[in-house]
Amino acid sequence: MRTPVPRAGLSRAAVVAAGAELADEVGFADLTMGLLAARVGVKTPSLYKHVVSLDALRRGIGIQAKQELGNVLARAAVGRSGADAVRAIADAHRSWALEHPGRYAATVRAPAADDEEDRRAGDEALQVFFDVLAGFGLRDARAVDAARTLRSALHGFVSLEGAGGFGLPRDVTGSYRFLVDSLVAGLQAERPAPESRSR
Amino acid sequence: MRTPVPRAGLSRAAVVAAGAELADEVGFADLTMGLLAARVGVKTPSLYKHVVSLDALRRGIGIQAKQELGNVLARAAVGRSGADAVRAIADAHRSWALEHPGRYAATVRAPAADDEEDRRAGDEALQVFFDVLAGFGLRDARAVDAARTLRSALHGFVSLEGAGGFGLPRDVTGSYRFLVDSLVAGLQAERPAPESRSR
DNA sequence: AGCTAAAAGCTAATGGCGATAGCTTCACCT
DNA sequence: AGGTGAAGCTATCGCCATTAGCTTTTAGCT
Numbered sequence A, B: 001m002r003t004p005v006p007r008a009g010l011s012r013a014a015v016v017a018a019g020a021e022l023a024d025e026v027g028f029a030d031l032t033m034g035l036l037a038a039r040v041g042v043k044t045p046s047l048y049k050h051v052v053s054l055d056a057l058r059r060g061i062g063i064q065a066k067q068e069l070g071n072v073l074a075r076a077a078v079g080r081s082g083a084d085a086v087r088a089i090a091d092a093h094r095s096w097a098l099e100h101p102g103r104y105a106a107t108v109r110a111p112a113a114d115d116e117e118d119r120r121a122g123d124e125a126l127q128v129f130f131d132v133l134a135g136f137g138l139r140d141a142r143a144v145d146a147a148r149t150l151r152s153a154l155h156g157f158v159s160l161e162g163a164g165g166f167g168l169p170r171d172v173t174g175s176y177r178f179l180v181d182s183l184v185a186g187l188q189a190e191r192p193a194p195e196s197r198s199r
Numbered sequence C: 001a002g003c004t005a006a007a008a009g010c011t012a013a014t015g016g017c018g019a020t021a022g023c024t025t026c027a028c029c030t
Numbered sequence D: 001a002g003g004t005g006a007a008g009c010t011a012t013c014g015c016c017a018t019t020a021g022c023t024t025t026t027a028g029c030t
Helices: A012-026 A033-040 A044-049 A054-077 A082-099 A101-108 A116-136 A140-162 A172-188 B012-026 B033-040 B044-049 B054-077 B082-099 B101-108 B116-136 B140-162 B172-188
Strands: none
Touching (some): A012 A033, A012 A054, A033 A044, A082 A140, A140 A172, B033 B054, B054 B101, B082 B116, B082 B140, B140 B172
């Protein structure tokens, strides 16, 4: 078997990485093969030697972005627990999403039903939510509910903020703090058991 | 000044309404002038007699959808208050979003900076959130925070659910109930002064 | 009833984008 | 020195948004 690596410069990983950067600048939805080709110094059709389609490029960016976000969240939670950890990953989540709008949009892309690699990237990022919520004493179905709740709230906020969905007045960071505090208080509150079985 | 209304059938409103229906079927992002033209029984260029561009069509669908959603939420809250009202609009919000995915995506579109009509449609829908939260004794900036919090959480959940962002197991309706209950508990909880410091 | 202005529709055409086919060039290995 | 295969390029196709310019229809006036 040969190991031919003709020309220099490009590779699938390099194209995807450049695509992620470009998506942050022009928006994930407005990313085009032509724009990316110009960025990496090639003509449009040449990109197809590295990625099979625009959709495959988006998938690659999505997987990379899910991994990056997962790492960022994990780092933020190191050495913290309980409400403190929730606040830490909430802040990290919002900062990263605002700094990397294109990548963030890519993380929301749902994997195809049979796409193991993509699914795993998302699951690993999600695991951080579970780990952080472990300190709240939630089990089984409740833990799933809480992880979905936390993720939904954080995602909804930064998604609306990123889309310019909030009217001007009242500082947005203050509202975000309110959201996180409300959630923490809500998760800590006693509540009737809907349908758990353990205990 | 004459008032000529030649031909029959189409009008700006009819085109926008048909566009909203079609968006629910094919997705807001995948709505094309060609698809809509076929749906209303004309050739593509003829649509431009009624809407100035695809973007203008999207804007029109967005405004219509914001009004519809606002009405749906207001109806759901009639005769209810406090936690009961929050649960009612939360359920109505999710149901409507899942039944009308294209329209729902359109409601998230941020208005252009100088677009009064679009901004007003969004504000009127948002007003329902404020009204419902009035029962929680939140004032001024806190009321803004709470409205953003509630909207973010509801939007985040249905947005992720609609995108297929939740893994299969554990019933999604149960998780939604958990989210709403957590939020209600969090909003009712006592909490420290607004301007704390963290990060 | 007939005339007319303008809206509403159509065909043709342009430019951008994703994608494919097929040719050329270059790096590496023997 | 030559052969191989990846990487790049040009040419081309089809789809979509949009515009130009012609034709058809109809409201409203006389």
